[in-house]
Amino acid sequence: MTTACLNGTFLPLEDACIPVMDRGFLFGDGVYEVIPVYGGKLFRLAHHLQRLGNSLEAVRIGNPLSDTEWETMLKELVSRNDGTDQAVYLQVTRGVAAKRDHAFPADTRPTLFAMSNPMATAVDIDSITGTTAITLPDIRWKHCDIKAITLLPNVMLRQTAVDAGAAEAILIKDGHAIEGAASNIFIVKYGLLITPPNGPSLLPGITRDLIIELAAAHTIPFREADISETDLFNADEVWLTSSTREISPVTRIDDTVIGAGKPGLLWRRMITLYQDYKTAIRRGEVC
Ligand code: PDD
Numbered sequence: 001m002t003t004a005c006l007n008g009t010f011l012p013l014e015d016a017c018i019p020v021m022d023r024g025f026l027f028g029d030g031v032y033e034v035i036p037v038y039g040g041k042l043f044r045l046a047h048h049l050q051r052l053g054n055s056l057e058a059v060r061i062g063n064p065l066s067d068t069e070w071e072t073m074l075k076e077l078v079s080r081n082d083g084t085d086q087a088v089y090l091q092v093t094r095g096v097a098a099k100r101d102h103a104f105p106a107d108t109r110p111t112l113f114a115m116s117n118p119m120a121t122a123v124d125i126d127s128i129t130g131t132t133a134i135t136l137p138d139i140r141w142k143h144c145d146i147k148a149i150t151l152l153p154n155v156m157l158r159q160t161a162v163d164a165g166a167a168e169a170i171l172i173k174d175g176h177a178i179e180g181a182a183s184n185i186f187i188v189k190y191g192l193l194i195t196p197p198n199g200p201s202l203l204p205g206i207t208r209d210l211i212i213e214l215a216a217a218h219t220i221p222f223r224e225a226d227i228s229e230t231d232l233f234n235a236d237e238v239w240l241t242s243s244t245r246e247i248s249p250v251t252r253i254d255d256t257v258i259g260a261g262k263p264g265l266l267w268r269r270m271i272t273l274y275q276d277y278k279t280a281i282r283r284g285e286v287c
Pocket of ligand 1: 243
């Protein structure tokens with residue numbers, strides 16, 4: 001049984017209900033986070049709470065909890081759910097208003113919902129053979145750095161990828177690869193790791209930031225730079241990263257085989273560093 005937390009109350013997921021006048025339901029007026037849990041420990045919680053705070057501030061919803069209160073609630077949620085490895089989903093909406101009006105209601109209390117589900121990530125690196133992606137025009141809005149629950153474009157893009165038998169859509173804007181429908185993008189060319197710089201066009205991924213930190217700590221050549229479509233298709237390696245995908249090597253995009261058509265050497269090095277970091281989290285050596 002999955003346990004959820006709705007406005008501070010822990011309850012079975014199937015019993016969690018919100019009023020239909022909640023602005024999250026009517027307008028998609030809210031923000032969210034997805035936080036991996038390894039060995040019962042919340043992965044980079046401070047980074048996720050910082051990004052949540054930024055998203056809330058950007059859409060002018062008051063943060064309903066302090067960082068300490070978030071931590072207490074999320075730890076309780078994790079302990080009430082099965083498995084040591086989980087994916088926590090949390091969302092905060094602007095709350096329930098008396099009538100439907102696009103403008104913010106004067107005095108609503110944000111609705112806070114969180115749930116956690118078991119997460120199975122690959123532990124055997126050799127079992128990872130690579131995925132395929134398709135490119136699609138980036139049809140989203142101009143505030144993609146806000147982790148908004150309003151995800152209809154991302155949903156449509158991802159489904160187009162699924163319909164084409166691909167794992168993810170890589171979004172193209174002004175001739176550049178921006179990110180995936182639900183992931184950040186990296187390429188490798190001549191040993192240099194490249195990802196687009198943060199800004200309003202993409203989500204500042206927590207996984208992305210950790211990869212950058214690991215590259216710096218292990219003197220892996222690295223640059224934040226725009227990735228043209230030509231760079232993308234000519235890359236030696238392409239990776240898509242997220243809290244739930246971790247670091248996924250892409251071996252085919254549209255009809256083009258990427259690099260040698262199998263996970264690359266730098267991917268192998270980075271996923272090993274990433275797994276080592278997860279082990280350190282499980283042991284409580286880092287957070
Ligand atoms: N999505 N870009 C987009 C558009 C995303 O939706 C996500 C994650 C990322 C990667 O961010 P992070 O490394 O912090 O997970 C980048 C989550 C997993 C989701 O919507 O389920």
